[in-house]
Amino acid sequence: MNSDYGVTPIGTVRSCFPDKFGVPRQPSLCPHARGEVVLSSPWNxxxxxxxxxxxxxxxISFLFHQVPADQAPSALVRPPRLGGNTRVGVFASRSPFRPNRLGLSLVRNQGLTRRHGELCLAISEIDLVDGTPVLDIKPFLPWCDAPEAATGAWANEPPAATLPVRFSPQAEHRLQQIQWDYPELRDLIREVLNQDPRPAYHRDDPERRYALRLYDLDVHWLVANGTCVVERLEKA
Amino acid sequence: MNSDYGVTPIGTVRSCFPDKFGVPRQPSLCPHARGEVVLSSPWNxxxxxxxxxxxxxxxISFLFHQVPADQAPSALVRPPRLGGNTRVGVFASRSPFRPNRLGLSLVRNQGLTRRHGELCLAISEIDLVDGTPVLDIKPFLPWCDAPEAATGAWANEPPAATLPVRFSPQAEHRLQQIQWDYPELRDLIREVLNQDPRPAYHRDDPERRYALRLYDLDVHWLVANGTCVVERLEKA
Structure with missing residues (x-):
């Protein structure tokens, strides 16, 4: 390992997002996106x-573990917010393809729980994929973490949640069947699809069908006439 | 190295604080605290x-490099803000004595400069000691990094800057002599000493004299009758 310092995870994320497709591009966009940090010894x-x-x-300080460790990050990246064509410096972006693969997310603290002997910190509004190694957890300090006069250029405002979402009768029926096990699933699906997770270069292809995995369910959807239609849900 | 991932600094901090004594306990407390990240290849x-x-x-994601790598962090720490006696969990604090020695500071961006062939990102309002290894630099995104409804318990408000500061005639004279080379030094000294950098267990000892190093100067001071007196300045 050709590196100067070693780091060891203090825990691992368990998340509603088993795959990276559909993970919100920042925290806070999906209030119903839930997960927990399962703490490892000796921090449990x-x-x-x-x-x-x-x-x-x-x-949450974490590692973008799905970016291959041997993939050399480049100096320029193309943020989805800028349509995927404009290139900015990696240090002027929050791209996962960055030196040391270090990520940083502000999430809502839902409290410590112990379950089946595991100590977990429950978190929500997350943008973290299942299995993410966590390197550190720090409290948010309003007086020094949120300067009043800060400005953020093209990232000053949240991205517009532009894609209206509707559910097919079949999907509605299924949601009702499983609502006991997944009480917030409808909200979560709506929040995730509102953000339009399609890659920019797909947006001219109206026939394309997508499957997005949330928890252990595949959510099948397409975009027709500017509306996202959730066709059906299936156990993964 | 018994660790799971390796990280390599992208640069090193050059700071007005050569030693950790006197470094503000968070960023933003000392607007005149200046430094720069000197970028390393290939990120320069x-x-x-x-x-x-x-x-x-x-x-700025960084390493608390002055904490020995082999010093095992403990689960509980004593934040100076709570008087140094109350213990809280390391993950409910921003203590440097933490797993992976990972630090996080929000600083003001003063722009990229090239000097003597080095590429540097100038920063201010810093709480970073000279020589700090930097692991990552990310832009502050107001819409997701600063939730409106956040609350921060005992760390909700900035610490009161309680210690009034005055300069001896000798110190005043010296400040005037060197003001061309250190134009903001008076403000910086005042901001740093206002925070009362004395350890809590010293505060009953009025005779104690301190030296605080800023840039290449030793600032000598003491506290008398509740006022900090800067006695003299000397080249280190």
């Missing part, structure tokens, strides 16, 4: 989190 | 920062 103790309940939000 | 190219000028603030 309540002591290490004493006082965490006082903070509404926490920073 | 303007391309990698294209568009950075559009962002007022950037996140």
């Amino acid at each position: 103790t309540e002591e290490a989190f004493r006082g965490i309940e006082d903070f509404s939000h926490v920073w | 190219t303007e391309e990698a920062f294209r568009g950075i000028e559009d962002f007022s603030h950037v996140w």
